[in-house]
Amino acid sequence: MAHLARLTNLADELVRSLTPSSLSKSPREFKQCKDQALKGIRSQQYARVDQFDVQAHYEGLVEKFVVLHREELATALEIRLDELSKRSSKWTPEILFLFLSLSDRPAEKSDVKDLELLKPPPSPPQLTWAEIIADDPLDEEGVWDDIDYAAQSSDDERSTKGRHRSPSLGSSPPLTPAEVGVDASPSDYIVVPETSILDGIEDAQFWREGKETPGKAAESTPHSKSTEISELQAIREILFMLAGLPTALFQYDERSGIIRYVPKFRLSHAMVDTFHQTLDSFLRIGTALWHLRLFIKQQQSIPLLQTFHAVVTRRLRDFDIRLSTISQRLMGHDKPIVVSLIQLQSEISSLSRNLLVLARLVNDFALVAETQPFLHLEALYQQSSEAQMVGDADALEFFGTLFFECLQTYLRPIRQWMEMGELIPDDKIFFISVMDRSSEASNLWHDRYSLMYGNKGRLHAPTFLQPAAEKIFKSGKSVIFLKELGNKASHNSRVDTEPPLTFESLYGSDEINLLSPFSEMFNTAFQKWMASKYSFASTILRQQLYDECGLWDMLDSLEYLYFSRDGTIFQSFADTIFEKLDGGRGVWNDRFVLTEIAQSIFSTIPSIDSGHIFVRTTTNSKGRSVKAFSSIRIDYTIPWSIANVIQKSSIAVYQQTHTLLLQTYRAKYVLRKLALRTQKSTAQSYHLRHRLLWFTDVLHSHLTENVLKPMSIDLRQKMDKAEDIDAMSSVHENFATTVQSRCLLSGNLAPIRQAVVSLLDLAVLFADTQAKETKLSASNTPVEGQHQVSPSRARHSRKLRRGQTSTEDAYSEPESEEEDYDAHSDSDIGSQGSYEEKLRRMREHFDKLRYFVTVSLRGVSRAGGETSWEMLADRLEWES
Amino acid sequence: KMTPPQEVEVKRQAAREVINILEEISALLARPSLPQHQLSLCVSLIENGVNPEALANVIKALRTQYPVPLDLEEESEG
Numbered sequence: 006m007a008h009l010a011r012l013t014n015l016a017d018e019l020v021r022s023l024t025p026s027s028l029s030k031s032p033r034e035f036k037q038c039k040d041q042a043l044k045g046i047r048s049q050q051y052a053r054v055d056q057f058d059v060q061a062h063y064e065g066l067v068e069k070f071v072v073l074h075r076e077e078l079a080t081a082l083e084i085r086l087d088e089l090s091k092r093s094s095k096w097t098p099e100i101l102f103l104f105l106s107l108s109d110r111p112a113e114k115s116d117v118k119d120l121e122l123l124k125p126p127p128s129p130p131q132l133t134w135a136e137i138i139a140d141d142p143l144d145e146e147g148v149w150d151d152i153d154y155a156a157q158s159s160d161d162e163r164s165t166k167g168r169h170r171s172p173s174l175g176s177s178p179p180l181t182p183a184e185v186g187v188d189a190s191p192s193d194y195i196v197v198p199e200t201s202i203l204d205g206i207e208d209a210q211f212w213r214e215g216k217e218t219p220g221k222a223a224e225s226t227p228h229s230k231s232t233e234i235s236e237l238q239a240i241r242e243i244l245f246m247l248a249g250l251p252t253a254l255f256q257y258d259e260r261s262g263i264i265r266y267v268p269k270f271r272l273s274h275a276m277v278d279t280f281h282q283t284l285d286s287f288l289r290i291g292t293a294l295w296h297l298r299l300f301i302k303q304q305q306s307i308p309l310l311q312t313f314h315a316v317v318t319r320r321l322r323d324f325d326i327r328l329s330t331i332s333q334r335l336m337g338h339d340k341p342i343v344v345s346l347i348q349l350q351s352e353i354s355s356l357s358r359n360l361l362v363l364a365r366l367v368n369d370f371a372l373v374a375e376t377q378p379f380l381h382l383e384a385l386y387q388q389s390s391e392a393q394m395v396g397d398a399d400a401l402e403f404f405g406t407l408f409f410e411c412l413q414t415y416l417r418p419i420r421q422w423m424e425m426g427e428l429i430p431d432d433k434i435f436f437i438s439v440m441d442r443s444s445e446a447s448n449l450w451h452d453r454y455s456l457m458y459g460n461k462g463r464l465h466a467p468t469f470l471q472p473a474a475e476k477i478f479k480s481g482k483s484v485i486f487l488k489e490l491g492n493k494a495s496h497n498s499r500v501d502t503e504p505p506l507t508f509e510s511l512y513g514s515d516e517i518n519l520l521s522p523f524s525e526m527f528n529t530a531f532q533k534w535m536a537s538k539y540s541f542a543s544t545i546l547r548q549q550l551y552d553e554c555g556l557w558d559m560l561d562s563l564e565y566l567y568f569s570r571d572g573t574i575f576q577s578f579a580d581t582i583f584e585k586l587d588g589g590r591g592v593w594n595d596r597f598v599l600t601e602i603a604q605s606i607f608s609t610i611p612s613i614d615s616g617h618i619f620v621r622t623t624t625n626s627k628g629r630s631v632k633a634f635s636s637i638r639i640d641y642t643i644p645w646s647i648a649n650v651i652q653k654s655s656i657a658v659y660q661q662t663h664t665l666l667l668q669t670y671r672a673k674y675v676l677r678k679l680a681l682r683t684q685k686s687t688a689q690s691y692h693l694r695h696r697l698l699w700f701t702d703v704l705h706s707h708l709t710e711n712v713l714k715p716m717s718i719d720l721r722q723k724m725d726k727a728e729d730i731d732a733m734s735s736v737h738e739n740f741a742t743t744v745q746s747r748c749l750l751s752g753n754l755a756p757i758r759q760a761v762v763s764l765l766d767l768a769v770l771f772a773d774t775q776a777k778e779t780k781l782s783a784s785n786t787p788v789e790g791q792h793q794v795s796p797s798r799a800r801h802s803r804k805l806r807r808g809q810t811s812t813e814d815a816y817s818e819p820e821s822e823e824e825d826y827d828a829h830s831d832s833d834i835g836s837q838g839s840y841e842e843k844l845r846r847m848r849e850h851f852d853k854l855r856y857f858v859t860v861s862l863r864g865v866s867r868a869g870g871e872t873s874w875e876m877l878a879d880r881l882e883w884e885s
Numbered sequence: 886k887m888t889p890p891q892e893v894e895v896k897r898q899a900a901r902e903v904i905n906i907l908e909e910i911s912a913l914l915a916r917p918s919l920p921q922h923q924l925s926l927c928v929s930l931i932e933n934g935v936n937p938e939a940l941a942n943v944i945k946a947l948r949t950q951y952p953v954p955l956d957l958e959e960e961s962e963g
Contacts, residue, residue, distance in 0.1 A: 012933055019926045023947040038947070045943040051936040066914075082913050089906050092899060096928070099937040100907060103927060106941030108914040 016043045056098035062105055233273045237335065237344050243284075244332050246291045247353065248325050249298045255288075257295065264292050283346055290357050293364035297321060300367050309378050312414040316407050317367070320360065327356055359403040362388065379467045382411055386469050386527070393523040401519070405508045412506065415467075419477055420503075423538040426484035428454075436466040437478055447648035449489060450482055450730050469527060473535060479729050480539040483546045486730070490549055490646060503537045506530055543729045550646060550730075558612040559647050560720070565610050566618070566641055567659040568713045569666050578606045579670040582637070594622040594636060603639060617642040629773060631668040631765045639663060650733045655741035661750045666708060672701045672765040675772035689844040690775065696851055697768040700881070704761065707877045712747040716740060747873045754865065760858045764851065771847055778840050855881060904928070 020042050024035070063086055070079035089097060234242075234254075242254035246264065251257075256265050266284045271277045301318050305311045331352065335344065366388070370380040385408035392400035418435045421427050428439060440455040456478055457465040464471050504510070511526050512518060518526075550556045561570075569575035581602050585593040599620040608615035623636040638660055643651060676698050720740045727733040745751045749758045862878035904925060911919050919927065927944075931937055 008933065012930070012935070015926055015930050015933070019923065019930070019944075020947065022920075022923050022926070023944065024951045038950075042943050042947065045946065046930065046935050046939055048939050049936070051938040054937060078913060082910065085906050085910050085913075089903070089910070092903050092906075094903070096932050099931045100928060101910075103931065103937040103941050104907075104911050104914045106938055107911075107919070107944065 012046065013043060016046055054099050054102045059098045059101045059105070063101065231269045231271050231277075234270050236272060236274070236346055239270075239272060239280075240335060240344060240346060240349055241332065243287050243291075243346075243349065244328050246287070247294060247357075248328050249295055254284075255291070262292070262296060262299075264288055264295060283350065286350060287353065290353060290361065293361050294321070294324075294357065297360065297364045297367060300371060307378050308417075309411065309414050310381070312411050313381050316410045317363065320363070320403075320407070324356065324360055359400055362400070362404075363407075379415065382408070382415060382467045383469070385411060386467070386523075390523040393519055396519050398519060401523070402508070402512075405512070405523070409506065409508045409511075416506065420538070422481040423477060423535070423542075424484065426481050426488060436464055436474060437481065446489060446645035447643075447653075449486060449645070450649040450734070451652070454478070454482060454485075469524065470531075472528075473531060476535060476539055479731060480535075480542055483542040483729065486646070486649070487542060487546055487549065504530070504533050506534050547727075547729065547733075550650070550733075556647055556650065556724070556733075557721070559643060559651065560717075560724075562610070562613040562641060563651070563659060564713075564717055565613060566607060566639055567663040567666075568717070569663075569709060570713075570717075571610070572709070574606060574609065575666070576670065578603060579667055580674065581606070582667075583671060583674050594633075596620050596622045599637065613641075629769055631671050631762060631769060634667045634671060635664045637664070637667065649730055651737055652734060655737055658741040658745045658750070662708070662713070662744060662748050665748060665750065666705075668762065668765050669701055669705045669708065672697070672768040673705065675769050676701065679772055679775050687841070687844070689841065689848060693771055693844060693848050693851065694775075696848075696855075697764075697771060700764055700851075700855065701768060703877070703880050704765075707873070707880070708748055711873050711876060712744060716744055716747070743871075747871050749874075757858055757861050757865070760854050760861075764854050764858070767847060767851055767854070771844075774840070774843055774847075 017039055020035075020039050024038060063082070067079045067083050067086075070076070070082065089101075239254065242252045245252045246255045254267055254270055256267060258265065266281065266288065268281070272280045297317065298321065301314055301321065305314055331349070335342065366381065366384045370377070370384065385404055388404040389401055389408050392398075392404055418429055421429070422435070422437060428435065428437065436457050437454055438457050440453060456474060464474055466474050470477075511530050564570040565574065582593070582599065585598075596619075599622060600618065603618045603620050604615040607613050607618060619640040619642075621638045621640060643656075676694065679694065720736065723736045723740075724733055727736050742751075746754070749761060859878045859881045862874045862881075866872065866874040866878065904921070907928070908919075908921060908924055911924060927940060930940055
């Protein structure tokens with residue numbers, strides 16, 4: 006049965022191989038065939054084959070071939086028969102008989118060539134051991150080492166060591182009997198290219214003599230003949246050149262950056278010169294494009310330029326696609342076309358127009374790209390504006406899209422700055438940089454960040470962004486400020502979607518509006534973009550400063566403290582000091598005592614936090630002069646957030662004004678303390694007393710009513726209108742400077758101020774004299790220990806306050822040897838002579854000083870100063 | 886004195902050569918020529934005792950029943 010089964014299998018296979026595959030799909034028919042075949046095979050009606058008969062047959066065949074002039078057949082057959090006979094088996098005759106039966110007039114139909122088809126492709130050389138060892142020598146280390154199986158195995162017992170790892174090369178899976186005969190060697194899978202096709206291509210490029218490499222400079226002998234090419238060939242070469250590919254017609258000279266055409270080619274139907282001229286026009290375009298391509302090949306490190314690279318690459322690719330459409334069209338699959346160089350010229354020139362401009366731009370700034378990385382942005386902006394002005398919609402779209410695509414990268418640091426207040430470290434492109442990272446919080450707004458300026462004082466930003474640079478700067482600083490204040494939550498929740506800043510959003514996708522200037526459209530769009538980020542932060546900040554940080558309260562407190570806003574409180578403060586001074590008990594200007602006094606007195610005011618008041622004093626020995634009060638300084642701690650608005654430099658002005666007020670109060674105080682009627686009252690004394698009182702009152706009213714009060718109101722109004730911290734701080738600075746000048750405290754009014762102070766001193770002197778005289782006359786004894794005329798009085802030359810703009814804390818006021826107005830006379834007045842004499846002198850002095858003050862005030866105000874001086878001068882002049 | 890795998894290899898080689906030669910002879914004589922696997926099938930059949938004349942008749946009958954187009958003949962059934 007096994008025999009039958011085998012037979013059945015083989016028969017099946019035979020039938021399957023002999024029948025078309027469609028038959029196997031209809032099983033009944035297939036089965037029919039199979040049964041038939043099997044029956045036929047197993048039929049016994051045939052006789053056994055006689056091997057001698059077969060042999061005779063074959064010999065006859067060979068002879069027949071020879072006779073019929075088919076010698077090659079004969080020899081082939083004979084050879085094979087001989088070979089076969091060497092290896093014959095039992096079944097050879099049968100097989101040969103089979104062939105004979107199947108043969109059909111071999112003499113006519115057979116062909117030696119069939120043998121060729123049978124020949125299998127040459128098998129690759131057998132791999133020999135020598136080759137294997139040469140490749141991979143077996144003496145690399147570790148190959149012959151013992152493998153420690155125990156280390157990897159989970160068994161406890163150790164496996165036998167010393168097992169060599171046998172090389173696995175050369176072993177093959179055991180053969181099955183079925184495999185014998187079906188031999189598929191890997192070499193069957195190798196596809197050998199047909200060399201004939203390649204030859205065909207090379208033949209088609211007929212103009213290449215000797216197949217030299219294109220693009221290199223050919224050794225052009227003077228006698229090289231010109232080669233004719235067809236117009237289609239020329240067009241193809243031109244298209245390749247425009248695409249930047251190597252061609253035979255053109256040569257690229259890398260050193261000089263020029264493309265040249267090889268002069269030996271010409272058209273068959275045109276003059277050489279015409280052809281060359283046409284080539285020249287193409288060359289112009291081609292050279293520019295080639296430079297663009299070279300530019301793209303360079304690596305760029307700055308993101309801005311990388312974006313620019315990307316967009317230029319994309320435009321070039323579009324151009325290349327157009328080139329390939331042209332060449333596709335020229336291949337003319339569908340319909341006959343006209344091949345024309347001129348037409349190509351017009352097409353290419355219209356296609357490449359924008360790219361040529363771009364190439365020119367690239368050339369212009371290729372050299373300075375590193376130092377001025379946004380030059381290309383400006384150039385693109387320029388081009389877009391020009392295109393719009395000229396009315397070229399195509400160019401406008403081209404350059405506009407380029408510009409906005411590059412702008413996106415530039416907007417990134419801006420966006421980050423405006424939204425988060427963060428800067429990319431070491432970013433040289435952005436125009437904001439960190440000036441002083443370690444600056445105090447009180448200088449956060451003004452000092453920590455700054456705009457970068459270039460060499461010529463221009464802002465380090467593209468021209469079209471410069472108007473907006475300030476706003477960008479401020480908005481970022483506001484965000485940082487808010488962050489410092491701890492107000493982070495508000496920002497994240499309110500991030501608006503920013504309006505897109507692209508060409509499409511500007512112009513829409515339909516008709517391009519050529520009428521409105523490009524700069525205008527850009528500005529509007531950019532303002533909108535910025536507004537989505539800017540307005541929010543700064544308003545929040547303003548609100549914060551007003552409400553939480555108590556800006557108004559602070560201003561109020563300062564006025565109470567320094568400007569004597571509430572006269573009673575200020576007077577009580579001053580009086581306390583004066584009492585201590587006059588009491589003569591020890592040191593009157595001990596700062597702890599003064600601090601306590603100040604804190605207790607000013608604590609009644611609600612807006613002042615009296616714990617923050619500190620009084621500082623310097624020790625000096627000015628004696629009775631009012632200048633002694635300049636040693637007293639009141640400090641009020643200002644929180645850092647407000648310190649960004651009310652800067653330290655302004656506080657100095659507050660101090661000066663305070664001192665002046667204190668001095669005025671002092672004069673009034675001493676005059677008030679004088680008894681009206683004493684024994685020694687004379688007309689002189691009344692006169693002097695009256696004058697002095699009047700003067701101090703005028704001065705006081707000028708300071709408080711004419712200067713400080715209206716200015717405070719003005720300050721509040723302006724501060725309310727201020728939009729951001731910059732505005733607020735500038736308002737306050739203006740306020741401080743104006744107060745300074747109006748209170749006669751600024752530097753150029755120093756003589757006047759000194760005169761005023763001298764007048765105040767005069768009042769003190771007068772009071773002292775009066776007191777002395779009263780005492781003298783009362784006790785009628787010369788009193789020892791007159792009021793010491795302080796030797797420092799002789800040294801009148803002291804600037805009232807040095808360093809009006811300095812912010813450092815100066816405890817000691819250096820004494821400069823400046824000439825004072827009345828340096829010499831003052832010391833004489835109160836020291837010598839009789840009472841009457843003194844009074845007389847004082848009166849003279851007073852008149853002189855008053856005259857001087859008035860005249861200088863008038864002069865200064867006429868020279869373009871404040872009107873308040875004029876008013877003061879008027880009031881001081883009432884008598885004369 | 887050859888190891889079993891080597892003997893098998895030698896035999897395989899020999900068998901291959903025989904088949905090659907037979908193939909060539911059949912290419913010379915029989916037209917249309919028998920493709921290789923058909924040839925090996927026939928050899929196997931004959932070695933199993935099938936009468937070659939009968940086999941030839943079967944093949945001829947099948948070929949007439951389902952004529953093979955000419956260009957398929959020359960494909961080498963690998």
